[in-house]
Amino acid sequence: MATMVARASKPAIARRMIEDLNPPERILMGPGPSNIHPRVLQAMTKPLLHHLDPDFIHIMDKVAEMLQQVFGASGGFTLPVSGTGSAGMEAGLANLLVPGDHLVVVSHGFFGERLAEIALRHGATVTQVQGPWGGVIAPEDVERELKRHRKVKVLAAVHAETSTGVLQPLEELTKLAHKYDALFLVDAVASLGGAPVDVDATGIDLCFSATQKCIGAPPGLAPVHLNERALSAVRGRKEPPRSWYLDLGLLHKYWEGGTRAYHHTAPISMIYALREALRLMLEEGLEQRYARHRRNGLAMRAGLEALGLKLLVPEEFSTCQLITVLVPTASMKGESEPGSSASTTSR
Numbered sequence: 001m002a003t004m005v006a007r008a009s010k011p012a013i014a015r016r017m018i019e020d021l022n023p024p025e026r027i028l029m030g031p032g033p034s035n036i037h038p039r040v041l042q043a044m045t046k047p048l049l050h051h052l053d054p055d056f057i058h059i060m061d062k063v064a065e066m067l068q069q070v071f072g073a074s075g076g077f078t079l080p081v082s083g084t085g086s087a088g089m090e091a092g093l094a095n096l097l098v099p100g101d102h103l104v105v106v107s108h109g110f111f112g113e114r115l116a117e118i119a120l121r122h123g124a125t126v127t128q129v130q131g132p133w134g135g136v137i138a139p140e141d142v143e144r145e146l147k148r149h150r151k152v153k154v155l156a157a158v159h160a161e162t163s164t165g166v167l168q169p170l171e172e173l174t175k176l177a178h179k180y181d182a183l184f185l186v187d188a189v190a191s192l193g194g195a196p197v198d199v200d201a202t203g204i205d206l207c208f209s210a211t212q213k214c215i216g217a218p219p220g221l222a223p224v225h226l227n228e229r230a231l232s233a234v235r236g237r238k239e240p241p242r243s244w245y246l247d248l249g250l251l252h253k254y255w256e257g258g259t260r261a262y263h264h265t266a267p268i269s270m271i272y273a274l275r276e277a278l279r280l281m282l283e284e285g286l287e288q289r290y291a292r293h294r295r296n297g298l299a300m301r302a303g304l305e306a307l308g309l310k311l312l313v314p315e316e317f318s319t320c321q322l323i324t325v326l327v328p329t330a331s332m333k334g335e336s337e338p339g340s341s342a343s344t345t346s347r
């Protein structure tokens, strides 16, 4: 019997190989990601370990320990959540809020609005204390809002608002949150590692950040710290958070609890990168690092002003690691116009 050989039409084989990856070297002057130290890049090339390997668990412990120092925390729970800064934001909100809870957000920029949007998606009732972009929010305005509601579960604020370059003072806001028995949640994505955050001294209950800005690692992890108050709010939940991936109770069992139970496969190479970035930070010294950012920031402000450019935020309320410039419009013949801004950062 004749055998019929069907000639399967082979998928067209790509004959030309994709060329080697060769991204151009750039000086990254935007508000993150920042250029990273060669030691951080090298750390990412180290051999992979299994995510439950005792040697990897040891690395996790060291990373958590160094992160605690950078947050200025002595207790509580600190971990790098897998995901970018927004994952840290969502983890904080999803774990502190139960549908129906009230959140008050200090909102004077793009990321304040993101806090509000995420909290709404987790079923919270949200009030925004709004102020002009480029200004700080006065504590009196926040207190007025806190007074109006029977129970506010969380007061949230952005420390360094990337969209404007404003550094919101936190001390008064912490006092207000605690006076009204609310938890204080802070976005330190653009400040941690570049300006003092000091969660213990400030009294912040839950703080989150991101690796790609002042920490000097690639994007991909969101350091999060919860103090005992925030932890007991998480432990006291009657229902699990709506996000399984960002459930800090489950993540605690992997990162700290006795069981070190598998939750998800940790991004091993990113943890290596963060470990090296944290080592570099602590080698430099946190105070020296903040002073360097301040020096560079002030020099940048002076240089921009010497060029005749106007800055959006007065020095008193400006972050030093991120400076916003009013872009002159041609029609204004050298005059600057508020509204459009460009920013710069230093690692």
Ligand SMILES: Cc1ncc(COP(=O)(O)O)c(C=O)c1O
Residues within 6 Å of the ligand: 032, 084, 085, 086, 087, 089, 111, 158, 160, 161, 162, 163, 187, 189, 190, 210, 219
């Ligand atoms: C202040 C602030 N919060 C949150 C985020 C979100 O972080 P990511 O883009 O890493 O998700 C950013 C990002 O630029 C930010 O600047």
